[in-house]
Amino acid sequence: GAGVSQSPSNKVTEKGKDVELRCDPISGHTALYWYRQRLGQGLEFLIYFQGNSAPDKSGLPSDRFSAERTGESVSTLTIQRTQQEDSAVYLCASSKAGQGNYGYTFGSGTRLTVV
């Protein structure tokens, strides 16, 4: 596609339920990030995929969070047993191989509300 696509755009879930967020990066982009943005805050790094290398999971806040990526395509971020503090906008960004130095393209995000 022309841009980074994220789905759903909005998700309301009950505390304790699992949620899965999806990111479709731009075709051919090997680098993919997930970030979390709480209301009025900056971007908090979660996880980074680069081609076939092992992902950098150092930003995942707890073992309730996990992410997968199939090759160089779709990525899913799963949050198990959601808590109210998980409420935030989850942003995905992608970049061409070797082009991350020049900028990333972000999706519009998934706004997650845990009630």
Add this chain to the structure above:
Amino acid sequence: TQLLEQSPQFLSIQEGENLTVYCNSSSVFSSLQWYRQEPGEGPVLLVTVVTGGEVKKLKRLTFQFGDARKDSSLHITAAQPGDTGLYLCAGVNSGAGSYQLTFGKGTKLSVIP
């Protein structure tokens, strides 16, 4: 952990005024990127600066990368209401084919008509 400090955190100005926002770190970055984010949208890349001392202009926006590649500034001339948004700087560390971003917390700009 590398940190990027942005200042000011909030800025409210009248249309037509000039402003400068800053992005500072004690760490050296291979490049620095500026993004603008509007409500309900993801950040959109404005510019990347790569060389120490580099200056780039984008219409009324002027971006500068510090000589030591640790800091950057964004200057807006004659601000317009359309400039309203959250301005984010991101430092890039490159190595072994990967490019990792470290974001500042942003400067929230409001331009009042």
